[in-house]
Amino acid sequence: MTFTESEIRSDNEYEEALAVVVIPAAIRQNETPVIQQLVAGRVLEIQEEHESIGQSQVAIAEHLHFLRSNLKKGSWTAFIE
Numbered sequence: 001m002t003f004t005e006s007e008i009r010s011d012n013e014y015e016e017a018l019a020v021v022v023i024p025a026a027i028r029q030n031e032t033p034v035i036q037q038l039v040a041g042r043v044l045e046i047q048e049e050h051e052s053i054g055q056s057q058v059a060i061a062e063h064l065h066f067l068r069s070n071l072k073k074g075s076w077t078a079f080i081e
Contacts, residue, residue, distance in 0.1 A: 017044055018041065021039075021040040021044065023036050
């Protein structure tokens with residue numbers, strides 16, 4: 001389960017989200033609890049950034065579709081080249 005910043009609205013929800021993050025056994029065995037907590041926090045940040053990338057790709061595709069729909073074929077070809 002992944003959480004985004006918009007879904008994590010309180011410290012309690014953040015703590016719950018951290019508890020769901022799966023830390024590999026090697027990290028649990030070889031790293032301190034502080035480092036494990038830092039890893040879990042970064043995983044949540046990575047998940048948030050990953051969602052942002054997806055949203056950006058959708059927006060880019062929508063803009064390109066709009067341009068392609070409104071440009072003549074020769075103009076679209078010139079634009080993408």
